[in-house]
Structure formats: structure tokens, C-alpha cells
Amino acid sequence: MAEHAAVVGIGQTKYDAKRLDVSQPGLVREAAIRALEDAGLEWKDIDAVVIGKAPDMFEGVMMPELFLAEALGGVGKPMLRVHTAGSVGGSTAIVAASLVQAGIHERVLTVSYEKQSESNAMWALSIKMPFAVAMVAGAGGFFAPLIRGYMQRSGAPEDTGIRVALKDRQNALKNQYAHLQMPDISFDMIANSPMLWDPIRYLETCPSSDGACAMVIADAKHTKASGRPAAWIHATNMKTEPTLFAGRDQVMPQAGLDCSAELYKKAGIQNPRAEIDCAEIYVPFSWFEPMWMENLHFAPINEGWKMTYEGATAIDGDMPVNMSGGVLSSNAIGASGMIRFAEAAMQVRGQAGEHQIEGAKKALGHAYGGGSQYFSMWIVGDQPL
Amino acid sequence: MSEEQEPVTRIITPVKVDYEYTPGVTSERFLLGLKQGKLLGAACDECGRVYIPPRGACPRCAVPTSKIRELAHKGTIITLTIVRVPSDNIDVELPYCAASILLDGADISMTGLIQECPFEEVRIGMRVEAVWKPEAEWDPAHR
Numbered sequence: 001m002a003e004h005a006a007v008v009g010i011g012q013t014k015y016d017a018k019r020l021d022v023s024q025p026g027l028v029r030e031a032a033i034r035a036l037e038d039a040g041l042e043w044k045d046i047d048a049v050v051i052g053k054a055p056d057m058f059e060g061v062m063m064p065e066l067f068l069a070e071a072l073g074g075v076g077k078p079m080l081r082v083h084t085a086g087s088v089g090g091s092t093a094i095v096a097a098s099l100v101q102a103g104i105h106e107r108v109l110t111v112s113y114e115k116q117s118e119s120n121a122m123w124a125l126s127i128k129m130p131f132a133v134a135m136v137a138g139a140g141g142f143f144a145p146l147i148r149g150y151m152q153r154s155g156a157p158e159d160t161g162i163r164v165a166l167k168d169r170q171n172a173l174k175n176q177y178a179h180l181q182m183p184d185i186s187f188d189m190i191a192n193s194p195m196l197w198d199p200i201r202y203l204e205t206c207p208s209s210d211g212a213c214a215m216v217i218a219d220a221k222h223t224k225a226s227g228r229p230a231a232w233i234h235a236t237n238m239k240t241e242p243t244l245f246a247g248r249d250q251v252m253p254q255a256g257l258d259c260s261a262e263l264y265k266k267a268g269i270q271n272p273r274a275e276i277d278c279a280e281i282y283v284p285f286s287w288f289e290p291m292w293m294e295n296l297h298f299a300p301i302n303e304g305w306k307m308t309y310e311g312a313t314a315i316d317g318d319m320p321v322n323m324s325g326g327v328l329s330s331n332a333i334g335a336s337g338m339i340r341f342a343e344a345a346m347q348v349r350g351q352a353g354e355h356q357i358e359g360a361k362k363a364l365g366h367a368y369g370g371g372s373q374y375f376s377m378w379i380v381g382d383q384p385l
Numbered sequence: 386m387s388e389e390q391e392p393v394t395r396i397i398t399p400v401k402v403d404y405e406y407t408p409g410v411t412s413e414r415f416l417l418g419l420k421q422g423k424l425l426g427a428a429c430d431e432c433g434r435v436y437i438p439p440r441g442a443c444p445r446c447a448v449p450t451s452k453i454r455e456l457a458h459k460g461t462i463i464t465l466t467i468v469r470v471p472s473d474n475i476d477v478e479l480p481y482c483a484a485s486i487l488l489d490g491a492d493i494s495m496t497g498l499i500q501e502c503p504f505e506e507v508r509i510g511m512r513v514e515a516v517w518k519p520e521a522e523w524d525p526a527h528r
Contacts, residue, residue: 060400127474134477135496136483137470140470141466141468141470144466146464149464149509152464197467198504244493245493247445
């Protein structure tokens with residue numbers, strides 16, 4: 001059996017369209033310092049650093065982990081960089097956790113970031129491939145057809161996505177770090193926003209954000225000695241599948257179904273909807289909430305939309321989802337997965353402030369990336385498993 | 386020289402990299418097929434599923450797709466989107482309808498533009514047919 005590991009410190013930057021006041025090193029350091037302060041630790045207490053971000057093409061900085069080593073106190077320590085596309089923030093946290101669970105290190109700092117103001121993700125995701133006509137316009141161009149496929153097979157009401165966007169944008173008002181703060185948000189405002197990649201409307205889409213998220217993950221000895229609230233890592237899991245293969249269900253990827261089923265088994269969870277108190281999941285386009293509710297076994301296939309529709313995923317529902325406002329409200333791409341994992345940890349540590357779910361004891365963090373092909377997830381609890 | 390200059394905090398430095406691509410044996414056969422007005426897929430040696438364009442191997446079975454299959458120019462729309470957002474790398478005029486099309490006899494969909502009917506008439510499950518440019522414009526390298 002692996003060693004127990006727990007999140008003992010969390011730091012986030014304010015997410016914003018342009019953090020012109022900091023460089024990339026300054027951005028990651030801001031989150032890292034906050035995580036260390038939250039953990040009551042200093043740089044010298046950290047054994048290793050694990051960093052993640054989305055493709056290098058975004059900012060055009062090749063191997064950014066090299067030039068960020070000093071800013072993250074990585075000099076003279078093991079430093080790893082993780083990359084699994086949009087799910088990278090989650091898989092980075094899992095790599096950091098595994099170093100502690102394996103007994104290799106006692107306290108690991110993990111950080112994920114993106115500085116979209118220094119990049120052009122739409123361009124980087126629509127690279128003209130040789131011998132083919134370029135037609136897939138960025139992430140929205142790739143995911144819009146999958147959403148339409150889901151709408152067709154589930155028969156979900158057409159305003160399901162608008163309802164998700166309204167909920168997440170309202171939740172963001174309770175999160176001081178959220179990028180988009182829209183106090184006057186309304187159903188009609190979302191419904192009337194321009195169609196970008198039909199059926200995805202502008203206000204059903206995530207923003208482009210600058211930001212970083214950091215966590216300190218410690219072994220049981222240090223966690224108990226710290227005397228601070230901890231998010232004990234009950235289980236982690238990752239699964240991958242190719243972007244394209246004959247018979248692939250891109251709407252409901254098998255890798256995601258398998259990943260979550262295995263995760264629950266590892267965490268001793270039999271009925272996820274009943275046993276998990278809240279979840280932070282990767283929803284960059286509104287419709288992915290109902291789709292992932294099914295992929296995560298919270299709802300039967302083709303019925304995920306009912307959870308949104310009935311208010312189950314609202315902050316006062318029976319299965320709150322994205323209390324922080326989610327990716328729809330802050331999308332520093334490389335950080336987005338880690339923010340989900342960190343927000344889940346914040347809930348069981350009771351430190352989520354205005355968007356805290358009262359008495360949350362068990363929470364799910366989820367991220368996906370690529371063409372719905374990389375999945376990373378964890379379950380954290382207020383007590384060790 | 387002005388004494389009160391703003392400090393430089395950001396510069397834009399465009400990077401350009403030119404690649405020379407080689408399509409490889411499998412893609413070359415597909416591209417040469419296009420040049421002759423044919424849609425050439427390839428079937429997996431193990432499961433028999435037909436890939437188009439073929440990539441040389443079946444990701445499910447991890448074996449070569451060595452059996453060439455000439456496919457019909459007709460198929461069914463699996464799903465679609467109407468793109469209204471510009472992108473630096475895309476030359477297609479906005480808005481446009483991009484559809485995933487499963488050609489008859491294929492087991493994986495291809496993306497194609499639907500340009501011969503109004504967007505509001507395009508539906509999942511709709512039957513479609515390839516419309517080829519004039520032969521003089523056939524350039525399978527898409528330069």
C-alpha cells in the first residue's frame with residue numbers, strides 16, 4: 001500500500017485576461033509563495049518541484065520549466081515538467097502526489113500555469129497540417145460537433161448549456177480569484193450572445209486567462225505535524241486513448257468512463273452521487289457539464305442534462321459542480337486542471353470561503369484534455385482513507 | 386533623446402519555422418488516389434475496420450492497415466458545427482459548415498465542408514455526396 005499523502009497548502013493567483021504586472025516566472029512564483037504560506041513552510045522545506053503547462057506553442061517558450069526553475073526554488077532539487085494537454089494541471093498534481101505516495105519525497109511543490117496574454121491558443125490549436133485542408137477552428141471548432149452529437153443522442157433541452165453557463169457565472173461571483181465576474185449575468189444575456197461555433201455561444205465559452213495554481217503535497221508525518229486542515233488524497237487515476245480510431249465514441253470516451261470507475265473503486269466509493277459531496281470538473285464549454293456527469297457515472301447515459309436542469313449541480317443542489325465558477329469563469333489552460341484539483345481540496349479543508357459547501361468531506365477533482373482523450377482525476381477527503 | 390521613456394515590458398517576436406514534409410507510404414497512396422478522383426481507405430489486417438485517410442496502422446489493434454479499399458463518394462453526416470469565428474490558419478470564408486462524414490464502407494469519419502445547401506438544412510444523419518473541384522484544381526498536397 002502506498003504512503004498517505006495530503007494537500008497541506010494551496011495558492012492561486014487572481015485570474016485575469018492580462019497579468020501585465022508579472023512575467024511568467026513572477027506569475028508562477030506568486031502562486032507558489034501563497035501555497036507555501038498556506039502550508040506554513042519555506043522554500044528549504046520543499047524536496048522537489050513538479051510543474052505543468054499546456055503546449056509550448058502557446059507562449060512560444062520551449063521547455064519553460066528550464067527558465068522557471070529559479071522562480072520556483074527548483075535549483076539543486078529534482079524538477080519535473082508534465083504535459084498532457086488540457087488535463088495537464090490534473091496530471092501534474094497526480095505526479096506530485098505519486099512522489100509522496102511512493103515514499104520518494106516528503107514534501108513536494110506542484111505548480112501549473114498559463115499566460116494566455118502572451119500567447120495565441122486559437123492559432124496554436126489550429127495549426128495547418130500538411131496534406132489537409134484546415135477546418136477545425138481551435139478547441140471550440142473541435143468540441144462543438146461533439147456537443148451537437150450529445151444533444152442529438154440525449155434529446156436534452158436546447159437551453160441546458162445556457163443553464164450551466166448561468167450557474168457557473170453566478171458561482172464565480174463567490175470566488176475572489178475568478179477571472180470573469182459578471183454581476184448582471186442573466187439567462188437572456190447568455191441566450192442572446194453570439195453563436196461562435198454552433199451550438200456554442202460566446203457566453204457558454206471559457207475565457208482566455210493568465211494565472212497559476214500551486215499546491216504543497218506532504219506525507220502523513222508532515223501533514224499531522226502541521227496542525228493545519230488537510231485534504232487527504234484517497235485516490236488518483238489517469239487514462240488515455242488515441243484522438244482517432246475506428247469506432248471511437250468521442251462524445252462519451254471510454255477512457256473517461258473507465259478512469260472514473262477505477263477511481264471510485266480505489267477510493268472505496270460505490271455510489272458516487274451519494275458519497276461525493278461536491279465536484280470541480282473541467283467544463284470549458286457549458287455542455288460538457290451534462291456530458292461529464294454521465295462520463296463520471298453521476299447520471300445514467302443520456303440523462304446528465306437532467307442534473308443540470310433539476311438544479312442538482314447548483315451550489316445548493318445535492319451534487320454541486322464547479323462551485324468556484326469553473327473553467328467557464330477562469331481558464332489559464334495549463335492551470336485549469338490543477339485549479340479543479342485544488343478547489344476540491346479547498347472544499348474538504350473548509351477553506352473555500354463564500355463558495356464553500358458546508359461540511360464537505362469528500363470531493364472530486366477532474367480534468368480532461370486533447371480531443372477528450374486524456375483524463376486525470378482525484379478524490380480528496382477531510383480524513384485519511 | 387527623451388528623458389521620460391516608458392520602460393519596455395513586452396516585445397513581440399514572430400517566429401517562423403519552415404518544414405519540408407514527407408507524406409510517407411500510406412498517405413502517399415491516399416494522395417495519389419485523390420489525384421485520380423478516388424477515395425482510398427485501408428482496412429486493418431486484424432479487425433477489418435476501414436480507415437480513411439489511412440494512417441498506416443489501426444490504433445485499436447496496433448497492426449498495419451495493408452488492405453486498400455476504394456470507398457464510395459457518398460456518406461452520412463455524423464455531426465457538424467457552423468464556424469463563425471476567424472482563425473489565423475484557416476482560409477475558408479466565414480461562416481462555414483464543417484461536418485463529420487462517415488463514407489459508406491468506412492469505419493471512421495472525415496471532416497468535410499457542406500457548401501451546397503443552406504446551413505439550417507444540414508442535419509445529423511443527412512446523406513451527402515462528395516463534390517469535386519474541377520480536375521485542373523486537384524492538388525492533393527493542399528499547398
